[in-house]
Amino acid sequence: MAKKTKPKYINGWKCIFTDPPPEHGEVLLTNNPEARNAQGGMSHIWIGFPIKSGRTFVTFDACDQKIHGVVAWHPLPDVATK
DSSP states (O other), X not given: OOOOXXXXXXXXXEETTTSOOOTXXXXXXXXXXXOBOTTXXXXXXXXXXXXXXXXXXXXXXXXXXEEEEEOEEEXXXXXXXX
């Protein structure tokens, strides 16, 4: 069995368990910080409110589908909030 490694948080991404986001605010969320799209950019990213569900975090996409296993967050860029 392969040893599970902790994901690397870079470029301002923060671990949701050790450095939780401010309450009641939208942030960028991911359940796989190492996932990349065909162009090499990050994939598996949603804008949402993290919701504590037991010992994990979840969020919902635009179609109200539950996204499980949220592990990292990033503040929204100023451009997105103005």
